Amino acid sequence: MRKLASIQRIKKLEPIEGADAIEKAYVLGWQLVVKKDEFQPGDLCIYCEIDSLMPPKPEFEFLRPRGMRIKTARLRGQISQGIAFPLSFLPAGFEVAEGADCTDALGITKYEPPMPACLNGVAKGTFPGFIPKTDETRVQVLQDVLDKYLGETCYITEKLDGSSTTYFLNNGEFGVCSRNLELLEDAENSMWKVARELDIENKLRSLNGNFALQGELIGEGIQGNKMKLKGQHIRFFNVFDIDHSAYLDFDRFTAMMNFLELPTVPVLSTGYVLENDIEELVRKATIKSTIHKDAWAEGIVIRPVKERIELYNNHFVHNRVTFKAINPEFLLKYGE
Known part of the structure; x- marks a missing residue:
């Protein structure tokens, strides 16, 4: 990695x-x-x-x-x-x-930023091995990937600056995870609070399968709340099919989010034809947030509309072709 x-x-x-x-x-x-x-x-x-x-x-x-x-x-x-x-x-x-x-x-x-108090929790165990962790590779180290996938139809989402959160149901067990840990239920932990507010456990049970939902927790008390939100909110960007050890294609992902009535990260484009130009991709990432027009977006995430697996490349989690371009103005403004 x-x-x-x-x-x-x-x-x-x-x-x-x-x-x-x-x-x-x-x-x-x-x-x-x-x-x-x-x-x-x-x-x-x-x-x-x-x-x-x-x-x-x-x-x-x-x-x-x-x-x-x-x-x-x-x-x-x-x-x-x-x-x-x-x-x-x-x-x-x-x-x-x-x-x-x-x-x-x-x-x-x-460097790892300190964990906000509202996200601290009691560890139940390490992050489950049957779900990939959330991580995106920066486009600046992926010239070989751009060479190979030039012309691929992709979708672009806004990358949100929050805290990675995973909810899963596996063999009847519901779980809540931060980036690196599975957490015991705690009424003071924001990830668990949001899970209960949105009834995520019951929504996962309605799918009649084993799935993980992965998203970004944003709002008050999280990463300085750059988008000036009231309360705390989750925006989802992945659905992982645990039984088949595979992410859902974009169409199936959006259909499931609609069925579950859960919000996604902002989708900026669904028909972007991938360019072989790192500087241009960074320029595309240099935008204001669609959630708060006066705040710089952290950047963008680019993925093929149809999931692509890259077996002979160690850049990707679970061999999935997906990457980010970070907004340099965001990094400069917020000291990142």
Whole structure:
């Protein structure tokens, strides 16, 4: 899955208007600012993605004012996502190869935002193994996927900035899960509150099968409530058929949501023909939210209208072709 730090090639370099000491580099599908003359086109480097949490080592000490975290930045008007370091930062003996994952070798971990109090719960157990976790790969590392699926008819949804929530019914047992845990029922936990308010258990039982519903919990007390909502709400984006270990196609997903009378994430397009252009996809993601017109959307999620499975690619959860483009303006405004 995601490599926070890896050996990558500097594809090209471009000047930044009015800047003498820095220039723009292209790595994978990312654009970032580097020191002028530190790299040449074709050089290998250590590329660290945004959300990387760097260890307290002297070479990373300049990041301490930022909490050792790599974030999206704007430097001399240029959006910069990630940091490139020279290969000399690698520990002795590390085998250098393009694409090699050096996250663990450098002691880098992933930044995780603190859990809001309303979402804290008592763990019943780990996340169930019969349901895939929710996760989307960023388009900037998926050039090979865009090459292969160019022209595929896809649907686009708004990516909501909330808390991933899964409800399931499996062999008669109803469960509620956060991103990583199954939770015991708790009257103070927002995921359970919403489940009871929307009667999700009984709705799942009406399907006469084993299914999981996955969505984003948004509203008061969650991720700063950027959309200024009253109360807490769930918007669904997945239905997973547990018996067949498969996600529902878009048409079946929307039909089931209508039957259950449950809300989905905002659907922006149902007939988008996939382009092979990472920069254009990021531009498509640079939009205001359809839920609150004055707030930046977090971005977009793109999926084929008919589910596609990619067996020979380790980018995807459950081998499902699905990915996100994150709005850089959202990242800049909210310090992400």
